[in-house]
Amino acid sequence: MRTYLAHVELANPITTAAGCAGSGAELAQFFDVSRLGAVVTRSITMAPRAGRPTPRLAETPSGLLTAVGLQGPGVDAFLAAELPRLAERGARAVVSIAGGSVAEYTALARRLADAPGVTAVEVNLSCPNVADLGRVFARDPAASAEVVAAVRATMRYDVPVVAKLAPDAADIVAVARACVDGGADALALINTPLGMAIDVDTMRPALAAGTGGLSGPAVRPLAVRCLWQVHAALPGVPLVGMGGVSTGRDALELVLAGACAVAVGTALFHDPYAGLRVLRELEDLLKERGFERFADAVGLAHRPPGAAPRHRTDLEESPL
Amino acid sequence: MRTYLAHVELANPITTAAGCAGSGAELAQFFDVSRLGAVVTRSITMAPRAGRPTPRLAETPSGLLTAVGLQGPGVDAFLAAELPRLAERGARAVVSIAGGSVAEYTALARRLADAPGVTAVEVNLSCPNVADLGRVFARDPAASAEVVAAVRATMRYDVPVVAKLAPDAADIVAVARACVDGGADALALINTPLGMAIDVDTMRPALAAGTGGLSGPAVRPLAVRCLWQVHAALPGVPLVGMGGVSTGRDALELVLAGACAVAVGTALFHDPYAGLRVLRELEDLLKERGFERFADAVGLAHRPPGAAPRHRTDLEESPL
Amino acid sequence: MLTTRRVDAYHALTVVAPGIAERFRPGHFVTVAVGGPDTSMPARRAFAVHDVKPDYGGTVELVFAVRGRGTAWLAERRARDTLDIVGPLGRPFPVPRDPVGCVLAGGEYGSASLFALADTLQQRGCRVDFVLGAASADRVFGALRARRMGETTTLTTEDGSLGLRGRVTDALPAVIADARADVIYACGPMAMLRGVTAVAAEFDIPVQVSVEEAMACGYGVCMTCVLPVIDDDGVTRMVRACVEGPVFRGERVRFEDVGTIPFDALGAPGGRAQEGGAHTRNVG
Amino acid sequence: MLTTRRVDAYHALTVVAPGIAERFRPGHFVTVAVGGPDTSMPARRAFAVHDVKPDYGGTVELVFAVRGRGTAWLAERRARDTLDIVGPLGRPFPVPRDPVGCVLAGGEYGSASLFALADTLQQRGCRVDFVLGAASADRVFGALRARRMGETTTLTTEDGSLGLRGRVTDALPAVIADARADVIYACGPMAMLRGVTAVAAEFDIPVQVSVEEAMACGYGVCMTCVLPVIDDDGVTRMVRACVEGPVFRGERVRFEDVGTIPFDALGAPGGRAQEGGAHTRNVG
Numbered sequence A, B: 001m002r003t004y005l006a007h008v009e010l011a012n013p014i015t016t017a018a019g020c021a022g023s024g025a026e027l028a029q030f031f032d033v034s035r036l037g038a039v040v041t042r043s044i045t046m047a048p049r050a051g052r053p054t055p056r057l058a059e060t061p062s063g064l065l066t067a068v069g070l071q072g073p074g075v076d077a078f079l080a081a082e083l084p085r086l087a088e089r090g091a092r093a094v095v096s097i098a099g100g101s102v103a104e105y106t107a108l109a110r111r112l113a114d115a116p117g118v119t120a121v122e123v124n125l126s127c128p129n130v131a132d133l134g135r136v137f138a139r140d141p142a143a144s145a146e147v148v149a150a151v152r153a154t155m156r157y158d159v160p161v162v163a164k165l166a167p168d169a170a171d172i173v174a175v176a177r178a179c180v181d182g183g184a185d186a187l188a189l190i191n192t193p194l195g196m197a198i199d200v201d202t203m204r205p206a207l208a209a210g211t212g213g214l215s216g217p218a219v220r221p222l223a224v225r226c227l228w229q230v231h232a233a234l235p236g237v238p239l240v241g242m243g244g245v246s247t248g249r250d251a252l253e254l255v256l257a258g259a260c261a262v263a264v265g266t267a268l269f270h271d272p273y274a275g276l277r278v279l280r281e282l283e284d285l286l287k288e289r290g291f292e293r294f295a296d297a298v299g300l301a302h303r304p305p306g307a308a309p310r311h312r313t314d315l316e317e318s319p320l
Numbered sequence C, D: 001m002l003t004t005r006r007v008d009a010y011h012a013l014t015v016v017a018p019g020i021a022e023r024f025r026p027g028h029f030v031t032v033a034v035g036g037p038d039t040s041m042p043a044r045r046a047f048a049v050h051d052v053k054p055d056y057g058g059t060v061e062l063v064f065a066v067r068g069r070g071t072a073w074l075a076e077r078r079a080r081d082t083l084d085i086v087g088p089l090g091r092p093f094p095v096p097r098d099p100v101g102c103v104l105a106g107g108e109y110g111s112a113s114l115f116a117l118a119d120t121l122q123q124r125g126c127r128v129d130f131v132l133g134a135a136s137a138d139r140v141f142g143a144l145r146a147r148r149m150g151e152t153t154t155l156t157t158e159d160g161s162l163g164l165r166g167r168v169t170d171a172l173p174a175v176i177a178d179a180r181a182d183v184i185y186a187c188g189p190m191a192m193l194r195g196v197t198a199v200a201a202e203f204d205i206p207v208q209v210s211v212e213e214a215m216a217c218g219y220g221v222c223m224t225c226v227l228p229v230i231d232d233d234g235v236t237r238m239v240r241a242c243v244e245g246p247v248f249r250g251e252r253v254r255f256e257d258v259g260t261i262p263f264d265a266l267g268a269p270g271g272r273a274q275e276g277g278a279h280t281r282n283v284g
């Protein structure tokens, strides 16, 4: 089940989602992480970050709200310790980066540019833009494009740059298009939409940070919708899908919508083996359906199988 | 548990959500609908509408995707038959309106202006704007404001105009502020975010319309977040909260975030009595917590109860 | 409180529900909450009522096939579990005042709702003939009971594993002719109902069909269960299967247009109505 | 497969889990999936292992209080239901090489994890004294067993319904003094652990505390379970309770700062690090 992330070949389409697989070492206790298509790291920042106060976690119906705040060791410690360990384990490492300004993303790219073992760079655009009153990059096509262009210009030409988008944009296609125009080789969607929970006993926000990112099965319909819209508008752009995948059927749903790789995030919290299980289930489902090549399934739901009147699809963009 | 929607008093804060209570007659088979704070009608359009093809329904984890397409009788039949029946039953009727252009909303407001028994008008802004290539009004602060201003100018001064917003805006506060500046007396949030499901057996979209609106418990964290952000920015504006409410605890969560009335939608599909049950449960919870006036609970989660270090809330708008 | 048993490819589930049993008429359905209190499945599932009995104040029996997660959960219920069930819902089968000849056609689990109907019809002196079909023998529901109740009973399977090889509609004309039937009742997949309605038209006799559309509420508020039906005034409207149906006069249902909005339906797009013209009305 | 029983305010649940039983050491915890296959609760729930037994190849016993929906669901499990359980997880209690005097302090269900520890300690020749407390008598867990095992056992309740009126920390100094204890082990609510650590500091003896923080994964990947702990190099880091803990040396835990990011923690905001400066580093 080979697949391509831009020109980079992955042995299979299942990866971990950024920020959901620790340093890689935790999963490696359970299985050989080189069996995954790739391991996507947590989003690396320039400086070490302590993250947000606790509570960082609240459960919602079929979802998880988290506000970790990009806790991590900073790029230097990452390059010194985490990345080499991933390489030693034979894992393909996609490095996610996060910053508060174009300059910070650029500086991160510069550090990564010479580092061995970087299969691709994923640009986490769900970060507050310090220069824009903390407005999140991913909601602004121009700001997103600027970050992507800077990273693309800095990274080695043979390392794909993947822009990661969030569903709470007014027009996800506009952001996607801006990123591709800015030089993104692929797109990853979706990051967590902003959510919140209030504890009705303490009568205060359940998370110390107030709001948090919503992940898990609850957001899968948003992920499918974003993938569908972006694949329809930009059929040539490779998409990495994520959001609420915990079974092979879920992964197939994202593939049919347009994803050529699928990341597993929250499901790993429930089951460290979730990635391998999803992969096996996906393989079985594709076999059952008679696919010879994985690529034939990618975006298939967009191509009507002849005239099937019960499934005529008119895509006017209104929820009602 | 009296509450106020702008200057209009409601006997209690629980209403039905637009489009989730049919014509009102269906619920009236089960109980006296005048016991609800108000009945919000489906969104009324100028002409009768047949809506979208079927399948119109797909279930997702803790959510429902629907694409009904505003099927309804049109404003004339509504005024001739549905609205008078609601009045006869003693229900307070909040009339939801939907259009494809500012002119259509204005025309609807004109019809409603002289109609007896309109407690408030709710402006459903999750409609494609024909003049803007079908872009949904609610994603565009200026377009939303224009619609609200036109409706406000047309309706009788003593009938509150409620603008209903959706979470898939880049900046919900900007849309909210624009609507208030345009003359909205209150805001309702949230309408359904756009979602999608693909049937992995047919390998086609599960809904005939492709995308649909996501409702039910899965979206409650988005509703709480939107209410929280808008109440924080515009504390004087009355908010009607909705999105995934099926128990009194859920309703209280929205009230603590800032809602002075709470609408029940998808939960009615599961239980026609859901509105009354939620009301009773909410009353009990408020009593347990020692509230004497309902208004004291509205937005309470914004007001820190002294220095509670575990609950210090820093609201930077990033999901991570 | 309930009991469960397997019947070939199906599960039969009996629930004590006096309120439903009392008001039940053949053709009614119920909706069932699935997944328990912490369920991730917010939509109720609809099932035809197979039988009601006076035991324990009134019981209701459902027959169902496992299709997805909801029915899989239901299939795992055990004696004495409780079930959250709403009903009776829908428009039941209309029954003739006079003793006429009736053919009852059932496909797959659709047969389940025909036996209570047969009972009522026979009490009114009607002759009842059954035609039951399915893909294979284990999916033909109620063959024994049909043989006991019906004047004649014809079985069809697509793989020929029971009765005639073929479909219900293949066998139907001969049964109608032999029984000199005055009316047909049918319950089963949409394609079968369409075929049965065509046969009825050939014989120029009325047919009542019970349709199955995905439903979120079951009592008329959600508008998800619609199909195009020609009204008394000749106008096609998108009507709700849950309250205007599930039983319709077959010739009124525009089977070929199910899953679409026919261009001539009231409020159909194409008329300027759906384009958002402010002062137009589409009179369809 | 499991059995359940009520123990005062708690539920005890025994699961056959040979893999976990085999690797278990006192202080380990497990995580349990709740709500069944169609659950709306995606997060596992963490529970300390109370006991392991060799029966059926190895069983694990948990003791829990019903708090919310997940534990309510668990409380309804019946004999022979199956449970999805992961473990053993976390850093267990370190045990001394030499036979020393140990006071084991438990609050509420926190007592549950102390008996396996007491067993191990006694096998090594340690003296064990218990101080167990809770709000009320029915919430003191394991009093009988403590009386059987401990050199002495002191019970405290806040309402005075059992043992001394007061808190564990009120009774602790006398117990330490009388037993001439060399080390304290504690498991219970954060406030109690803080108090116990303060008492240990007064006596200048080491204390091992087992903390409880909300956890999503339990094995170190989600970063939700952190608390500020002073590292060997004197630097405060936000460390994970699930893999670096749940057992910590009490004096290393910055109890007064739990639920915050101390300004001097590595990577804390305020340092330009979190403001997004591109080339700065916060060395905390």
Ligand SMILES: Cc1cc2nc3c(=O)[nH]c(=O)nc-3n(C[C@H](O)[C@H](O)[C@H](O)COP(=O)(O)OP(=O)(O)OC[C@H]3O[C@@H](n4cnc5c(N)ncnc54)[C@H](O)[C@@H]3O)c2cc1C
Binding pocket: B058, B059, C029, C043, C044, C045, C046, C047, C048, C049, C063, C064, C065, C066, C067, C068, C069, C070, C071, C072, C109, C112, C211, C212, C213, C214, C215, C216, C246
């Ligand atoms: C009036 C009526 C009577 C019925 N009577 C019976 C019966 O007697 N025996 C029986 O086995 N089945 C019957 N069905 C079909 C039954 O409701 C479905 O098999 C069941 O809802 C599937 O649920 P699931 O979770 O197992 O499957 P899933 O496919 O996982 O269902 C998921 C969702 O799809 C919806 N859905 C999609 N297609 C349909 C459809 N064609 N019909 C209903 N719901 C659909 C369900 O409501 C649910 O929300 C009836 C349906 C209706 C509308």
Ligand SMILES: Cc1cc2nc3c(=O)[nH]c(=O)nc-3n(C[C@H](O)[C@H](O)[C@H](O)COP(=O)(O)OP(=O)(O)OC[C@H]3O[C@@H](n4cnc5c(N)ncnc54)[C@H](O)[C@@H]3O)c2cc1C
Binding pocket: A058, A059, D029, D043, D044, D045, D046, D047, D048, D049, D063, D064, D065, D066, D067, D068, D069, D070, D071, D072, D109, D112, D211, D212, D213, D214, D215, D216, D246
């Ligand atoms: C290492 C460890 C050991 C534990 N051992 C025991 C034990 O032996 N017996 C026992 O009764 N309880 C124990 N707990 C607490 C137990 O995990 C919670 O009571 C349980 O998760 C509550 O689940 P719920 O669905 O009933 O409650 P809810 O309050 O509905 O839980 C909802 C969510 O809150 C999270 N959560 C919030 N606060 C906490 C917290 N303080 N601790 C854990 N999760 C939290 C849960 O993980 C879950 O996601 C332990 C917790 C930890 C971390």
Ligand SMILES: Cc1cc2nc3c(=O)[nH]c(=O)nc-3n(C[C@H](O)[C@H](O)[C@H](O)COP(=O)(O)O)c2cc1C
Binding pocket: A017, A018, A019, A020, A042, A043, A064, A066, A068, A070, A096, A124, A164, A190, A191, A192, A213, A214, A215, A216, A217, A219, A242, A243, A244, A245, A263, A264, A265, A266, A267, B320, D222, D223
């Ligand atoms: C605890 C947690 C931490 C996350 N950290 C990051 C991160 O550092 N960078 C990033 O781009 N996305 C991060 N995400 C988002 C995930 O990568 C993923 O996009 C999202 O959770 C949806 O997928 P899922 O439903 O499978 O979890 C995080 C998500 C969670 C739950």
Ligand SMILES: Cc1cc2nc3c(=O)[nH]c(=O)nc-3n(C[C@H](O)[C@H](O)[C@H](O)COP(=O)(O)O)c2cc1C
Binding pocket: A320, B017, B018, B019, B020, B042, B043, B064, B066, B068, B070, B096, B124, B164, B190, B191, B192, B213, B214, B215, B216, B217, B219, B242, B243, B244, B245, B263, B264, B265, B266, B267, C222, C223
């Ligand atoms: C079937 C269905 C139809 C709806 N129709 C309308 C509508 O006509 N106008 C409107 O403003 N909102 C409509 N909504 C949105 C609801 O009013 C509500 O905002 C949303 O469903 C969230 O609440 P809930 O989770 O309680 O359903 C509809 C929702 C559903 C599920």
Ligand code: FES
Binding pocket: C214, C215, C216, C217, C218, C219, C220, C221, C222, C223, C224, C225, C226, C240, C241, C242, C243
């Ligand atoms: S199922 Fe809701 S209207 Fe028919």
Ligand code: FES
Binding pocket: D214, D215, D216, D217, D218, D219, D220, D221, D222, D223, D224, D225, D226, D240, D241, D242, D243
């Ligand atoms: S619970 Fe996930 S890191 Fe500790």
